[in-house]
Amino acid sequence: MIKQLSQRLLGPVTLILLALTLWLGLWVTPSFKVQGNLARLVYVHPAVAWVAIYVSFGTATIASALYLWRRTRSMLVDRIAHCAMEVSVVFIILTLITGSIWGRPAWGVWWAWDARLTSTAVLGVFALAYLALRRANDDPELRARRSAVLALLAAVNVPIIQFSVQWWKTLHQGATVFSTDHGLKIHGLQAWTLLISFLGFTMLYFWLLRARYRLEVLRDERYRASLEEALVQRRREGVR
């Protein structure tokens, strides 16, 4: 009952939160001191990056680790890893696009070979490579095992992205929300709008993941049904 209700509410709540982010971010919150209205991208870009790098890629990594651990090995976790990685690709592309839109007026270029930008792009290529690897293997077991290993290898890049702004002198700004002593760098209505945007995009991720997962299950069922149908047909031909 609760599960059904939460599944039904996921979509509408996501839409409400995103609409609220849009309204608060564009009309209600004041513009920023230095960058003016341009900095309103703070209500989109960090939240999208959070979902792309930590939530989505994190889900794929955890599901892959669970697949590699014999006790929890199942096609269910492999399917979750695959779906999460697909959604991650979408969010990584969105992260790069929104970052680029912000970077053009702020830095004067659409793209800079900055440590954070480059490491995020590398993560995107890793995610695309993961999808390519899945397409290259027909055997479900082999495919699941190889892609799980690749997801774990790719996860090494996540701490590099996180600490890139500290390890190298970069164009990209440091932490947006928290300062180095873990104090808040953003306050009041702006902080609340940021929080709502993080919640909204995280829920959007779960909504997309759920939809993608259902699609994958349906595809598997269809494949199995078509396989059985083909077997029945061959048997009939054999009887004739």
Place this chain on the structure above:
Amino acid sequence: MIRVALLVAAKDLRIERRSRVLLWQVLPFGVMALVLCGLALGPQHAGHSSAGPGLFYLVMLLVALLMINRSQSIENSPGTKASVATLGLDPAGVFLGKALALMVELWLMGVVLLAGSVLLLHTALGGTLSALPSVLVTLAALAAAGALYGALSGGGQGPATLLPVLSFPAFAPLLIAGERSFSAALHGGSLWQWWLISLVALAAYVGLGILLYGVLEES
């Protein structure tokens, strides 16, 4: 594990010595690529360009991809997998052996291509020699990563583009670190910072390979 690694490495190097693929196919390809890089720069710029280290690593990347594919096709040749399974060889040792053999091959290619870059791209001899330790560490990291990604791509059994697609994101940081340390040796700058990144990457890939190679090879 070390004994198995040495056995596998000796086997791979012996095959390479007998087949001479490295000498007659990969090396000419690498030199040809280096000549093309020199031609792309043109006679006016070849001696003055700071692109030498980048072009050297670009050529090394192409050569490494060929060698990784070859190394894995040796492992996937008929009978080899069955023999490894029958003998009950430690997969971590097999990984280390393959990485070791690849490293030796890459080092040989690296030294020849470094000499080529001095001749064709006019990188300074003194700077190139001082870059040698960092080049060797970067190539060792490339070999460890290559052995792992080669197994991941299925060693020539999958599509030809799979290995480059899979390994590019893993190789990119290594190549950047290698290029930066080579440039620092030639033109001055912080050599140790990039050298350290290559060393950390080498340790990480050796560790990950020891842990994960068995999973890739399990049937």
